[in-house]
Amino acid sequence: MSAIAKTIEADAAAEQELTDGFHLVIDALKLNGIDTIYGVPGIPITDLGRFAQAAGIRVISFRHEQNAGNAAAIAGFLTKKPGVCLTVSAPGFLNGLTALANATTNCFPMILISGSSEREIVDLQQGDYEEMDQLAIAKPLCKAAFRVLHAADIGIGVARAIRAAVSGRPGGVYLDLPAKLFGQVMDASEGERSLVKVIDAAPAQIPAPEAVDRAVALLKGAKKPLVILGKGAAYSQADEEIRNFVEKTGIPFLPMSMAKGILPDTHPQSAGAARSLVLKEADVVMLVGARLNWLLSHGKGKTWGPAGSQKFIQIDIEPREMDSNIEIAAPIVADIGSAMAALNAKVGGWAGAPKEWLATVAEKKDANIAKMAPRLMKNSAPMDFHAALGALRTIIKERPDAILVNEGANTLDLARGIIDMYQPRKRLDVGTWGVMGIGMGFAIGAAVETGKPVLAVEGDSAFGFSGMEVETICRYGLPVTIVIFNNNGIYRGTDTDPNGRDPGTTVFVKDARYDKMMEAFGGVGVNVTTPDELSRAVNAAMDSGKPTLINAVIDPTAGSESGNIGSLNPQSVVKRKK
Numbered sequence: 001m002s003a004i005a006k007t008i009e010a011d012a013a014a015e016q017e018l019t020d021g022f023h024l025v026i027d028a029l030k031l032n033g034i035d036t037i038y039g040v041p042g043i044p045i046t047d048l049g050r051f052a053q054a055a056g057i058r059v060i061s062f063r064h065e066q067n068a069g070n071a072a073a074i075a076g077f078l079t080k081k082p083g084v085c086l087t088v089s090a091p092g093f094l095n096g097l098t099a100l101a102n103a104t105t106n107c108f109p110m111i112l113i114s115g116s117s118e119r120e121i122v123d124l125q126q127g128d129y130e131e132m133d134q135l136a137i138a139k140p141l142c143k144a145a146f147r148v149l150h151a152a153d154i155g156i157g158v159a160r161a162i163r164a165a166v167s168g169r170p171g172g173v174y175l176d177l178p179a180k181l182f183g184q185v186m187d188a189s190e191g192e193r194s195l196v197k198v199i200d201a202a203p204a205q206i207p208a209p210e211a212v213d214r215a216v217a218l219l220k221g222a223k224k225p226l227v228i229l230g231k232g233a234a235y236s237q238a239d240e241e242i243r244n245f246v247e248k249t250g251i252p253f254l255p256m257s258m259a260k261g262i263l264p265d266t267h268p269q270s271a272g273a274a275r276s277l278v279l280k281e282a283d284v285v286m287l288v289g290a291r292l293n294w295l296l297s298h299g300k301g302k303t304w305g306p307a308g309s310q311k312f313i314q315i316d317i318e319p320r321e322m323d324s325n326i327e328i329a330a331p332i333v334a335d336i337g338s339a340m341a342a343l344n345a346k347v348g349g350w351a352g353a354p355k356e357w358l359a360t361v362a363e364k365k366d367a368n369i370a371k372m373a374p375r376l377m378k379n380s381a382p383m384d385f386h387a388a389l390g391a392l393r394t395i396i397k398e399r400p401d402a403i404l405v406n407e408g409a410n411t412l413d414l415a416r417g418i419i420d421m422y423q424p425r426k427r428l429d430v431g432t433w434g435v436m437g438i439g440m441g442f443a444i445g446a447a448v449e450t451g452k453p454v455l456a457v458e459g460d461s462a463f464g465f466s467g468m469e470v471e472t473i474c475r476y477g478l479p480v481t482i483v484i485f486n487n488n489g490i491y492r493g494t495d496t497d498p499n500g501r502d503p504g505t506t507v508f509v510k511d512a513r514y515d516k517m518m519e520a521f522g523g524v525g526v527n528v529t530t531p532d533e534l535s536r537a538v539n540a541a542m543d544s545g546k547p548t549l550i551n552a553v554i555d556p557t558a559g560s561e562s563g564n565i566g567s568l569n570p571q572s573v574v575k576r577k578k
């Protein structure tokens with residue numbers, strides 16, 4: 001047979017080969033380097049998960065979509081690639097939507113892919129199985145939302161979702177795939193040609209030179225400069241540029257919670273333990289991937305110096321972030337890596353931050369650290385939060401590449417200050433919304449994406465939102481150690497019903513044994529009552545890499561209410577008679 005005849009025959013064979021919506025979605029994801037899907041199987045996406053796994057994509061099946069969504073979101077934060085969450089229609093979609101909205105708020109790139117019911121029936125509201133106009137509902141809660149109706153458009157749909165998730169300010173994207181789409185059949189070669197490889201999905205955004213000069217001039221004139229690092233800085237992975245800038249200029253830095261570890265908390269320039277002082281007294285504040293939201297008291301009020309006495313430099317990729325709460329004297333609109341590189345090129349030969357300022361910060365910091373130290377060393381039973389966290393602080397010091405997941409009220413607030421972090425992107429917590437329920441999703445996402453050991457430090461209440469995923473952790477054999485600070489309730493375990501009828505509104509079953517939950521699924525469960533026992537149990541768990549849950553008994557009277565978050569937790573002053 002001649003070469004031409006052979007080619008014609010091969011072409012004819014290829015033409016007969018078919019593909020369908022299921023396989024095109026998988027091919028489009030793979031073409032763009034997406035190698036993991038987090039989700040919950042069910043109608044109409046059960047086969048999508050099966051086929052994806054068969055095609056070599058890692059598919060992690062959860063017990064609830066919100067946790068799968070949180071895993072996808074944190075995968076996005078850790079890798080700068082969109083984390084993908086796959087759900088069924090209506091209720092499954094809605095469960096995933098909370099995580100998508102949270103990802104958007106936190107600027108984590110994520111794509112929620114949900115199957116949906118028949119458009120013709122949904123739009124006429126004729127009562128389809130899990131009928132819901134999911135695209136309309138998702139739109140206000142994410143950065144972008146797309147629906148694909150034809151198999152030939154799957155490539156474009158996936159490409160648009162990826163680009164929207166990671167470019168500019170990252171965020172959550174919804175991709176609606178109606179059930180009918182998966183079954184649409186087309187010629188395989190035509191299908192392949194319809195796929196799109198996204199080139200340069202998150203293009204660098206170079207700062208304007210005059211914006212950089214304006215910022216440098218402000219910094220050089222400052223007597224009390226301060227750098228605040230936010231989780232945008234952590235996301236950028238511009239670790240070296242940031243470290244170079246901070247060390248070259250000698251300016252004290254204050255890390256927001258998820259920015260801890262970009263530079264170690266033990267770094268001599270860290271102002272973490274002098275927070276109140278630096279926020280009030282700094283004259284020039286440079287925000288690096290940090291927003292002036294509630295966590296920074298909106299840049300005004302009693303947390304800060306007198307109005308107008310402080311000048312702000314802000315680095316953010318989103319121009320509309322500037323002046324969101326107060327005037328920004330030197331806005332730098334750029335990606336953080338490009339901005340820091342440009343700043344580094346301009347600050348050579350600078351004498352650095354004034355010595356008196358550094359001494360003032362160091363003095364306050366040393367005093368706060370010395371005040372806290374004895375509380376971290378008590379080996380009492382029952383433990384209070386400080387004693388238990390003192391033990392965990394040592395463990396992270398000895399295992400600096402472990403990932404710490406943290407949620408709760410006291411468990412969060414105290415761990416943030418007490419547990420020093422040494423490496424970037426090792427502390428994952430409740431973020432911008434202060435949301436409870438990220439725990440097991442983040443722990444699973446972090447373990448899957450990094451292969452590193454994960455230590456999840458959870459309040460007993462916070463754990464409850466995602467606790468069923470301990471089965472997922474055991475099923476996939478993930479190196480996750482969960483420590484539950486169990487003080488019998490929300491804030492503490494002592495609330496009562498004044499009528500004596502029901503349990504108090506914030507208490508749980510007394511002396512619950514969360515460790516038994518883990519044993520039910522073949523994991524290791526341990527109950528501990530002292531910091532020494534806690535240390536031993538955590539070290540054993542992390543050495544073994546076996547899924548472990550440690551029920552850490554905390555004094556039920558320990559803990560206070562999160563009422564000190566600005567004025568956000570109003571407490572009644574009115575006394576009513578029964």
Ligand SMILES: CC(C)(COP(=O)(O)OP(=O)(O)OC[C@H]1O[C@@H](n2cnc3c(N)ncnc32)[C@H](O)[C@@H]1OP(=O)(O)O)[C@@H](O)C(=O)NCCC(=O)NCCSC(=O)C(=O)O
Pocket residue numbers: 257272273274275276277294295296368369372408409412413416417418430431433434435436561562565
């Ligand atoms: C808004 C905040 C950033 C501000 O908190 P502050 O209390 O002002 O600051 P910090 O916690 O960082 O620090 C408290 C003090 O400890 C000092 N500090 C910090 N680190 C250290 C170390 N290592 N050693 C000694 N002292 C330290 C720090 O300088 C402060 O002291 P001084 O400098 O002397 O002041 C924070 O509260 C926060 O991140 N909140 C998020 C809470 C959240 O999301 N909760 C979820 C809601 S729970 C829920 O659902 C609910 O309750 O309802």
